[in-house]
Amino acid sequence: MTQPVFWALVGMALVVLALYALIVHAHLLRKVLALNVMSSGVFLVFIGLARRTPGEDVPMAADPVPQAMVLTGIVVAVAATGLALALIVRLRVLTGRTTLGDDTGD
Amino acid sequence: MPLDPSGPGLAGPAWMLAVVFLPLAGALLCFLLPRLAAPVGLVAAALTAASTLALTLAVMADGTARTQLGGWAAPLGILWRADGLSVALLAMTAAVGVTVSLYATAYFRNDEHERTFFWPLWLLLWTALNALFVSADLFNLYVTLELLGFAAASLTALGGSAAALTGAIRYLLVSVLGSLSYLLGVALIYHGCGTVDLALVAACVPDAPRPAMQVAAGAMIAGLLLKTALFPFHFWLPPAHGSAPAPVSAVLSALVVKASFYLVLRLWVDVLGGGGRWVAELLGVLGAAAVLWGSVLALRQERLKLLIAYSTVAQVGYLFIAFPLAVAGGAVAWTGALYLALAHGLAKAAMFLSAGNLLRFGGHDRIAELDSAVHRLPLTLTAFALAGVSIMGLPPSGGFIGKWLLLEAAFEQERFGLVAVILLGGVLAAAYVFKVVGHAFTPAARERRIRAVPPGMEWSALLLAAAAIVLGLTLPLISPLLQLGPASAASAVTLAAGGGA
Numbered sequence: 001m002t003q004p005v006f007w008a009l010v011g012m013a014l015v016v017l018a019l020y021a022l023i024v025h026a027h028l029l030r031k032v033l034a035l036n037v038m039s040s041g042v043f044l045v046f047i048g049l050a051r052r053t054p055g056e057d058v059p060m061a062a063d064p065v066p067q068a069m070v071l072t073g074i075v076v077a078v079a080a081t082g083l084a085l086a087l088i089v090r091l092r093v094l095t096g097r098t099t100l101g102d103d104t105g106d
Numbered sequence: 107m108p109l110d111p112s113g114p115g116l117a118g119p120a121w122m123l124a125v126v127f128l129p130l131a132g133a134l135l136c137f138l139l140p141r142l143a144a145p146v147g148l149v150a151a152a153l154t155a156a157s158t159l160a161l162t163l164a165v166m167a168d169g170t171a172r173t174q175l176g177g178w179a180a181p182l183g184i185l186w187r188a189d190g191l192s193v194a195l196l197a198m199t200a201a202v203g204v205t206v207s208l209y210a211t212a213y214f215r216n217d218e219h220e221r222t223f224f225w226p227l228w229l230l231l232w233t234a235l236n237a238l239f240v241s242a243d244l245f246n247l248y249v250t251l252e253l254l255g256f257a258a259a260s261l262t263a264l265g266g267s268a269a270a271l272t273g274a275i276r277y278l279l280v281s282v283l284g285s286l287s288y289l290l291g292v293a294l295i296y297h298g299c300g301t302v303d304l305a306l307v308a309a310c311v312p313d314a315p316r317p318a319m320q321v322a323a324g325a326m327i328a329g330l331l332l333k334t335a336l337f338p339f340h341f342w343l344p345p346a347h348g349s350a351p352a353p354v355s356a357v358l359s360a361l362v363v364k365a366s367f368y369l370v371l372r373l374w375v376d377v378l379g380g381g382g383r384w385v386a387e388l389l390g391v392l393g394a395a396a397v398l399w400g401s402v403l404a405l406r407q408e409r410l411k412l413l414i415a416y417s418t419v420a421q422v423g424y425l426f427i428a429f430p431l432a433v434a435g436g437a438v439a440w441t442g443a444l445y446l447a448l449a450h451g452l453a454k455a456a457m458f459l460s461a462g463n464l465l466r467f468g469g470h471d472r473i474a475e476l477d478s479a480v481h482r483l484p485l486t487l488t489a490f491a492l493a494g495v496s497i498m499g500l501p502p503s504g505g506f507i508g509k510w511l512l513l514e515a516a517f518e519q520e521r522f523g524l525v526a527v528i529l530l531g532g533v534l535a536a537a538y539v540f541k542v543v544g545h546a547f548t549p550a551a552r553e554r555r556i557r558a559v560p561p562g563m564e565w566s567a568l569l570l571a572a573a574a575i576v577l578g579l580t581l582p583l584i585s586p587l588l589q590l591g592p593a594s595a596a597s598a599v600t601l602a603a604g605g606g607a
Contacts, residue, residue: 015290022283028275035282042286046293065182066296069245073289076252080282083256084275087263091271100272 007048014041026099028088032081039077043070118171121161122188125196125236128154133229140222144211147225151207154232158200162193166587172242185303187242190587191444195368196239198448201573202360202455203232205566209459210353212560213466220264220351227264231257231357238365244292244302244377247369248285251333255281258362261354262346273346280332280342284366287329294322308377323378327385330373333366336389336426337396340419347415352462355411359418360455364447367425374429375440383433390430394527396423401534405541410461410471413538414454417497420531421450424512427524431515437589442511444588449496449504449577456493456570460486463559463567479546482556485564487546492571494539496578499532504577 018038022031050066092098132150136143165171170189178184188196210228214221234253241247259281263274292302298314299307311319335343343363347355400420407413428443463486464479465471480487496503499510509528516524577584 015286019283022279031279035279035286038283038286039289042290042293045290046296049293049297063300066293069296069302072245072249076249076285079256080252080278083259084278084282087259087271087275087278090263090266091268091275094271095268097268100276 004049008045011041011044011046011048014038014044017041028084028091028098028100032084032088035084036077036081039073043073046070046073118161118164118168118188119173119186121157121164122171122173122186122240124157125154125161126233126240128157129229129232129236133226133233136225136229143222143225144214147229148207148211150229151204151232154236155200155204158193158196158236161188162197165190165193184246185242186240187304188240190589191368191372192239194444194448194584194587195364196236198364198451199232199235199239199361202357202451202570205570206353206356206455206459209356209462209563209566212562213351213353213462215560219266223264224261224351224353227257227261228353228357231261231362235361235365239368242304244295244304244307246302248289248292251285251288251366251369252282254362254365255285255333258358262350262358264354265349265351267349269345269349273342273349276342277346280339284329284332287332288326291322291324291326291329294318294325298322304372304377308379311378319378323373326373327370330366330370331392334363334370334422334425335419336392336422337399337419338392340396340400340422343419344412344415347418347458348409348412352458352465355415355461356455356458359415359458360451363418363422364451367422367447371440371443383430386429386433389426390524393423393426393429394524396420397427397527397531398423398534401531401538404538405534408473410464410473410476410542411458413473413542414457414461417457417535417538418450418454420535421446421454421497424509424528424531427528428512428515431512431519431521431524434519436515436518438511439515441585441588442508442515444508445504445511445577445581445584446508448584449508449574452570452574452577453493453496453503453505456489456567456574457497459563459567459570460490460493463563466563467556467559469557473542473545476542476545477549480543483559483564485561485568486559487543489564489567489571490546491539491543492568492575494535494543496571496574498535498539502578503575505574507578507581 015038018034018041021034022038025031025034046066047070050063088098129150132147132154135146135150139146161171165188170187172185172187175184175186207228210224214224231254234250234257238247238250238254241250255278259274259278262277263270295307296302298318299310301307301310332339347358350358397420400416400418400423404413404416404420407416424446425443428439431439461471463483464476467479467483468475468477496505499505499508509532513525513528516528
C-alpha cells in the first residue's frame with residue numbers, strides 16, 4: 001500500500017466514523033465534534049492524495065495548492081464550529097435543552 | 107449556444123466584480139453603522155441590482171464574461187465567469203433581492219435588534235449567492251457554498267425563539283455536512299486532475315481514473331442534494347423556512363435552495379458531461395416523489411408558512427424531473443427546469459412576503475383562522491393568489507411555461523409516468539393554494555385583534571407575484587440565456603456506468 005492510499009483510507013475511515021457519530025448522537029456538542037472529525041478526514045484525503053500532474057512522480061510535499069485550500073477549509077471549519085456553538089449555547093440558555101428535540105414536523 | 111462564448115465582453119468583467127463587491131461593502135458598512143443599517147442596506151441593494159442589470163445586458167450583448175482576480179491565470183488564480191445560466195440566476199436574485207430589501211425596511215421598522223442584524227447578514231447572503239453564480243472553480247464554489255450556509259443559518263436564527271434556534275442549528279449542521287461531502291468530491295477530483303478550474307476539470311474527466319471520478323461525482327451531488335432539500339433530504343427545510351422572519355423565509359426558499367440546484371446543474375452539464383442514465387433516472391424518481399410527498403404534506407399543514415415551505419419541497423422536485431428527460435435527449439427539459447426555478451423564485455418569495463403580511467395583520471398564521479383577510483388586505487391576497495397561479499402552472503405565468511416545456515419533453519419521449527406526476531403536482535398545488543384563499547374569504551369563528559400592515563409590505567409582495575406572471579410572457583427574451591445541453595454536453599464523455607442514451 002502506497003503512502004497516499006494509506007492516508008486517503010485513514011481519511012475516509014474518519015469521515016465514515018464521523019457520519020455515524022453525527023447520526024446516532026443526539027447531544028448537539030457531539031454532533032459538532034463529529035462534523036469537526038469529518039472535516040479533518042476530508043482534509044486528510046485532500047492532502048494525502050494531492051499531486052499536481054497526474055501520472056508524474058512528484059513527491060507529495062511538492063504541491064502547495066491543496067495545502068492552501070485545506071488551510072482555507074480549516075478556517076471555514078473553525079467559523080462553522082464557532083457559529084454552531086454560539087447557537088447551541090443560546091438554545092441551552094433559552095430552553096435548557098442541548099438536543100434538537102423532535103419538532104421536525106413529519 | 108446562441109451566446110458567443112469567444113466574445114471579449116468589454117464591460118462584463120467590471121460589472122462582475124461589482125455584483126460581488128457592492129453587497130459585500132454594503133454588508134460591512136451596515137455592520138459598522140448599525141443605526142444607519144436600513145438606508146445603507148437599501149442603497150447597497152439598489153446598486154447591486156443595477157450592476158446585475160448591467161452585467162446581464164453586457165452578457166446578452168457580448169457573450170460570456172470572464173475575469174481573473176488579481177491577474178493570476180487559471181490553474182493557480184481564481185477565475186470568474188458569467189454565462190447565460192449565471193446571469194439568469196443573478197437577475198432573479200437581484201429582482202427578489204431588491205424587493206425583499208424594500209419589504210424589510212417596513213418589516214423591521216419597529217424592531218431595532220432584528221434590523222441591526224438582518225441587513226449585514228442579508229447582504230452577506232446576497233454576496234455569497236452572486237459569488238457562487240460567477241465562480242468558475244470547484245474550490246471557490248465550496249467557499250461560497252459555506253458562506254451562503256453560514257449567512258442563511260444565522261438569518262434563520264434571527265427571530266431568537268427556541269424554534270428559530272432549533273431550525274437554525276439543524277440547518278447549519280445539514281449545510282456543513284453537505285459542503286463537506288462536496289469538498290470530499292473536490293479532493294478526489296484534484297487527485298485525478300490536479301486542478302479545480304471547471305473548464306480544465308471538464309477536459310480532464312474523460313481521461314481520469316473512472317472509479318475515483320464516480321465517487322467524486324457521487325459525493326458532490328449527494329452533498330448538494332442535501333442542501334437543495336430534494337426528497338428524502340427535505341427534513342430540515344420546513345422547520346428552518348417556517349420559523350424564520352418573512353423576508354428571511356422568502357430569500358431562503360426563493361434563492362438559497364436554487365444556488366445548490368444551480369451547482370448540481372453546472373456540474374452535471376458543464377463538468378461531468380451529462381452524467382449516467384441511471385443516475386438521472388434516480389434523480390427523476392426522487393424528484394417525482396418530492397412533488398407528490400411535498401404537495402400532500404403542504405395540503406395537510408395548518409400553518410400558512412409551513413404550507414408554503416412544503417410547497418418548496420414539492421417545487422424542488424420538478425427541477426429534478428428534468429434530469430432523466432434531458433439525458434434522454436430532450437434538452438428543452440433544461441430550459442423548462444430553469445424556467446421553473448426562476449418562476450418559483452419570484453412566486454415563492456411573493457408567497458412568503460404575503461404570509462408575513464397576514465402574520466403581521468392577525469398575529470398568527472393559522473390557515474383556518476385567516477378571517478376574511480381578503481377584505482382587509484386585498485393587495486396581499488391578490489399577491490398570494492397570483493403567486494399561486496405560477497406555482498400551479500396556469501397560463502400565462504412563468505410556472506406555466508416551465509411545466510409546459512417539461513411536459514413537452516415528457517410527451518416526446520412517451521414518459522407518461524412523469525407526465526402524470528407533473529399534472530398531479532399541479533392539481534395538488536391548486537388544492538393547497540385554494541385552501542388558503544378559501545379560508546381568507548370566510549369569516550373565522552372568533553374575532554381577533556388586528557394590526558395595520560404598511561403599504562410597502564403589501565406592494566412588494568404584489569410586485570414579485572406580478573413578476574412571476576410576467577415572466578411567462580418574456581420567453582423569447584430569456585430563453586437564449588437558458589439553452590443548456592447539446593452544445594456543451596455532447597462534447598464531453600458520459601461518466602457513470604451505463605452512461606449515455
